[in-house]
Amino acid sequence: MANNSSIMYGEDLDQVPLLDNEEPLDFGEEDLPKGRLKHPVVTTFHLLFRTAALVVYEFCGIFSSSFIGPFIFIVVLLSLDFWTVKNITGRLMVGLRWWNYIDDEGQSHWVFEAKKGGLQGRVTKMEVRIFWVALVAFPVLWSIILLIAVVFSRFQWAIIVVIALTLTGSNLYGYVRCKLGKSDSISQSFKNMAAGLVQRQMVSNVTSMFTRAPPTATPSSTV
Amino acid sequence: MRDLRAVGTKFYHVLYPKEKKALLKEWDLWGPLILCTFIAMMVQGTQEVDKQDGGPEFAQVFVIVWLGAAVVTMNTKLLGGTISFFQSVCVLGYCLLPSCLSLILCRLILIAHQNRILFLLRFIVTCIGFAWATFAAMVFLGDSQPSSRKSLAVYPIFLFYFIISWLIISHSNV
Numbered sequence: 001m002a003n004n005s006s007i008m009y010g011e012d013l014d015q016v017p018l019l020d021n022e023e024p025l026d027f028g029e030e031d032l033p034k035g036r037l038k039h040p041v042v043t044t045f046h047l048l049f050r051t052a053a054l055v056v057y058e059f060c061g062i063f064s065s066s067f068i069g070p071f072i073f074i075v076v077l078l079s080l081d082f083w084t085v086k087n088i089t090g091r092l093m094v095g096l097r098w099w100n101y102i103d104d105e106g107q108s109h110w111v112f113e114a115k116k117g118g119l120q121g122r123v124t125k126m127e128v129r130i131f132w133v134a135l136v137a138f139p140v141l142w143s144i145i146l147l148i149a150v151v152f153s154r155f156q157w158a159i160i161v162v163i164a165l166t167l168t169g170s171n172l173y174g175y176v177r178c179k180l181g182k183s184d185s186i187s188q189s190f191k192n193m194a195a196g197l198v199q200r201q202m203v204s205n206v207t208s209m210f211t212r213a214p215p216t217a218t219p220s221s222t223v
Numbered sequence: 224m225r226d227l228r229a230v231g232t233k234f235y236h237v238l239y240p241k242e243k244k245a246l247l248k249e250w251d252l253w254g255p256l257i258l259c260t261f262i263a264m265m266v267q268g269t270q271e272v273d274k275q276d277g278g279p280e281f282a283q284v285f286v287i288v289w290l291g292a293a294v295v296t297m298n299t300k301l302l303g304g305t306i307s308f309f310q311s312v313c314v315l316g317y318c319l320l321p322s323c324l325s326l327i328l329c330r331l332i333l334i335a336h337q338n339r340i341l342f343l344l345r346f347i348v349t350c351i352g353f354a355w356a357t358f359a360a361m362v363f364l365g366d367s368q369p370s371s372r373k374s375l376a377v378y379p380i381f382l383f384y385f386i387i388s389w390l391i392i393s394h395s396n397v
Contacts (some may be wrong), residue, residue: 067241102248
């Protein structure tokens with residue numbers, strides 16, 4: 001069977017490492033306080049639906065004994081979250097996007113793009129951090145909840161968790177593919193990331209050795 | 224919004240399956256999700272005192288629809304189909320629309336006091352929905368199969384919509 005799908009990466013590829021706290025601030029950003037968000041509404045919505053879905057799942061048992069109402073509510077929240085993260089927050093907060101299209105011959109193409117040129121002026125480190133933390137944390141949380149649901153034999157609720165995992169996991173997978181770009185396989189990129197982390201740690205150790213203030217001579221007074 | 228309009232267009236093309244591109248070229252899974260949720264809500268079973276609120280049947284419909292679509296898709300691909308996984312699931316999900324409409328009609332018929340004639344009416348309505356759904360799915364998926372294998376590909380689709388229609392016809396409490 002011929003392989004009839006292809007995967008493309010955007011031409012303007014930016015190999016930005018996953019934890020990018022080394023970018024210098026650009027013109028117009030020097031006066032921005034470090035914790036400031038460029039798109040506060042977008043960030044709120046990025047977090048809002050995911051958190052709401054999780055909270056409703058955990059606490060709906062307290063308020064009602066029904067299954068169907070919370071099921072639909074949670075699925076609606078998860079769908080809204082999926083759509084928002086895929087179409088809006090990824091594009092605005094980190095400049096990444098991914099989609100699939102079928103060309104005229106019926107071939108399916110997956111496209112993963114990372115914005116290169118406009119990246120510096122449009123994103124802030126805080127937003128990038130929030131984006132990735134939320135993107136990674138929720139599939140992990142849902143996996144743990146799935147284990148709990150299976151262990152306690154709450155199989156109906158496990159269906160909700162499976163749906164949640166599918167939706168949040170697919171966004172995570174898509175954005176990680178965008179980030180990793182075309183040449184690296186996933187394991188290779190993790191190795192690069194780990195090496196980068198080790199390097200950064202070593203550099204910060206060395207610099208702190210040189211910049212540490214001399215120890216004060218005054219003894220601390222104890223009562 | 225763009226996505227809502229896309230979903231609406233696809234619903235229209237399922238009802239009048241002349242042009243194939245709309246469903247195949249730009250697939251999305253919102254329509255199947257909406258239809259599946261709607262069907263699951265409508266075919267709930269009896270409210271027994273010691274059970275939870277119709278839970279098992281609701282979740283069963285979800286499992287049947289999504290697992291069933293996945294299995295039918297795998298079958299189509301294994302038979303040598305040139306369609307992608309998501310396209311096929313999209314088509315199968317959207318073609319639930321005729322069954323959904325027959326469910327609404329059955330629900331309306333159930334308002335009246337039941338007798339043989341009304342059951343026959345419901346049966347006919349469900350059959351029409353089932354045949355329409357299978358026909359629409361074959362129109363969309365037919366080209367991707369080599370012609371010698373077409374009937375092999377029809378059978379799982381037939382079975383899939385048969386089970387859904389069975390769920391619809393056997394729902395008879397108000």
